Amino acid sequence: MQHLKDFSPSKKLYIETLGCAMNVRDSEHLIAELREKENYTLTDDASQADLILINTCSVREKPEKKLFSEIGVFHKMKKKDAKIGICGCTASALGEEILKRSKNVDFVLGARNISKISTIIHKPKAVEVDLNYDDSLYMFSQNINSSYKALLNISIGCDKHCAYCIVPHTRGKEISIPMDLLLKEAEKLASKGVKELLLLGQNVNNYGARFSIEHPKVDFTKLLSELAKIEGLKRIRFTSPHPLHMDDEFLEEFAKNPKVCKSIHIPLQSGSTKILKSMKRGYSQEWYLNRIDYLKKLLPDVGISTDIIVGFVGESEEDFLESMKVLEYVRFDTLYSFIYSPRPFTPASTWEEGKVSKEVAKERLQRLQDLHKKILTENSQLELGKIHKILIENNKQSEVETFSEGRSDTNRLVKIEGKFINLGEFVNVKVTHAKNATLYGTPC
Template identity: 70%
Template structure:
C-alpha cells in the first residue's frame, strides 16, 4: 500500500505552530498521512499562514506558485490559518491550483475539507474549544498547549480578531487531562498559548466553574512530571497583583515573561486602544522586578504607528531604557485590512520609519551587550534541550529559567535534565557556562 505523504509549511506565531501540530495529528490518525520534508513527494501540501503583517500575506501567492510548479500531478494544495480566514475564496480565485481553504478557527475540519474540491471553511464564529484533537505520538521535552482561542481586544492595528474570532477559553479539565498525558509521555515544559492568556476564564462554550489564569497556573503546576510552565502572551492590562505574586512564588513558573508594550507613548497607546498607559506598564514591571529581581522580560514594539510623533517615539525609547528588555520583537507599522488604523492618515515616510526602527534596535543591542557582561558568574537552572557536535567541538545547550540560551561546552548532558550552570563566558550576547550539578 502506498503511504500518503503530507508536507506542511508554517508561517507566523506559536499559535500557528500549535495549529500545525493539530493538522498533522488529525491527518496522521484519521487519514493515514505521514510527514515528509520534500514538497515534491507530498500528496498533500498545506500552507499554514499568518496575516499579522502584510509581508507574509504577500508571500503566500508566491509560495503557492512555487509548490504548484514542483508538486506531483494529483497532489493537493491547501491554504490554512489567518490569511485563509481573511481572504477566503479570493485565494482560490487568484490561485486556482489551491484545492481548499481552511480558516484559523476551523482547523478541526481538516479531515472533511481534504475530500471536498474547492472547499472554503472560514467561519470565525465556529467553536472547536471542546474538540478533542488527535494527539502527537512523538512529544518532545517541551510541548505547546492552547488554553484559549480567539481575541476580544480591539487593538486598532491588529487583524487577529477578524481572523480568529471571539475569545473562548478551553475547559480547565480538558487542559489538565492533556497536560497529564503530556507529562506521562516525557514532557517537562509546557508553553501555554492564547492571544491574551491571562484573560483565561472570561468565556467558555459550556457552563463552567468560575476561574482565572492564576488558578489555572496553580492547577497545572500540581501535575507530577511537569517541571516548567511558560506562557505567551499575557496582556499588560490583566496583570493584577494576584497574578504577579503567583508568577513570583510558584517554583514551576519560569521567571521569564513576554509583556507586549507596542508603544511607550500613552497617547499612541490610547489611539491603539491598548487599554493601559505608560505609567501602568512601568508600574507592573516595577512590581514584577521587586518580586523577581532576575526576571527576564521580552516585548513587542511597533514603530511609526500613523499618529506617532518624534516625541512619542522618544517615549518608547524611554521605556526601553527603563525596562532593559531581554528580548525585543520590533517592527515598522504594517497597515492591515479590517482594522481602524488602516483609515488613519500616515504622514511618516518609509525613511523615517526605518530610521526609528534602526535607532530602537541599535539601542537594544547595546543593552544586551551590557546585560551579557553582567551575567558572568551568575548561576542558572537550565533545561537541556539539544546536543551539538561540530567536531572537534561538542556541547549541550538549553534554556535557563529566564529564557536565556546557554551552551555547556565539552558536555553531553541527558536531554530533559535540569542542571545548574555557572555562566563563564559571553560572546555577541550568547552565553556559555560550566556545570555545577
C-alpha cells in the first residue's frame, strides 16, 4: 500500500553548500533524506523552491557575515511560503543566535544532527545543535542516481582540539562508523557504477579509535584492505589523514594496495616545531619529515598535498622560514595556504601576546605562494613524457572547444584537447606539455 504523500506533487528543494567535502557529503544526505521521506525534488532556482537550505562552514574568518548576507538574498527572492533552514557548522556554533538575528530563518540544524532533517522542517523556529547526538549508526537514504564517484563518511567529529580549530565545537567528539555498515554502503555504491570512492573524516587514519557500540578492534589500515576487496570499485581516496597517525603499517598499506590512489593530503600547518607545539598539533617538524621520507622511499612518485597557515600567534620570521624550508624540501604538488584567522571557542582566539600583523601575514603568504608556484612549474616539467591513467571527470564538445580531462592516480590534473571521452572512462594519457599545475597529453 502506498503512502498518501506518494500521490502529492513533489516539493522543490534548493541547497547551497559552503565549505569542505564533509559539507558536500552532508548535503547529499540532506537531499536524499528529503527526497525519500518528504517527496522533495532538487531545483537550481531558489525562487522556485519550497525549502531553501544553507549548509554552512565555520572554519574561516567571519562565516556568520557571509551567512546573514545569504539569508537576506534568499529571503528577497523566495516564494511567499517557502522556508529557509540553516544547517552545518555555523549552525552548530551560533545555534539560537541565528534565530535571534534573523526572523527570516525557520529552523537551525547543526552538523551533528543532519539525520533529523525530515522532522525539523515541521517544527517552526526549531533549533537542533546537540554536539553529543550520535548518528553513526543511522542509515541515511541513498541518492537514486549514483555517478562514477562518491563520498563516504567513515567517522564523525574530532578529538584533536588544535588551538586554532573550531571543528570540535561544531562537530563534537570523534566516533567511527562500524565497518560492516561502511562495507555494505560501499558495495551498494559500487553496484550502482561508482568506480572511485573518497573516504571522509576529520582524522580518517584515526579510524577505529572509538565506536558508539561494541566493535571488533579495527583500524584505518584494515578498513582500506577490506574496501579494496569490493568488486567494481577501482579507486579509493581519502581525506584528511593526520600526520600523528601515519605509522609504518599505514604507509605500507597505502603504498602496496593497488586500489588506493597514490596521492595523499598531509596537513603541515607550520614547519616550525615551536609553532606546531603552540598549535597543539602533537608532532614536530622532525616527525613530519620522517614520515615524508619513509613515504617517498616506498613511493618515489607519490603525490602530496598539504595545508599551511601563516601568521599564527607567535610566528616569528624564523618560524615562517621553517615552513618555507619544509615546502622546498617536500615540494608539495598542491598547497592550500591561509592567513591565520581567530575562530570563536578556540584557545588561540584569546591570545594577545605575539599577534602577527595583517601586513606581515599577507607578505609571508605571498612569499610562500610564490615559492610554491616555482615548485609547481618545475614539478610539471618532470611529468613530460610520462603516461598517466586518468579517470575522465569533465568534458566539453562544442564548435569552439572540445576537451576531456581527469585526474591521475597521483591526483595530477591531465587535459586532453580535441577529444571528447565519456565521463567515468579510464584513459591512458602520455603527457606532452604543461601549463602551471595542469598537464596536457594525448591518449595512448
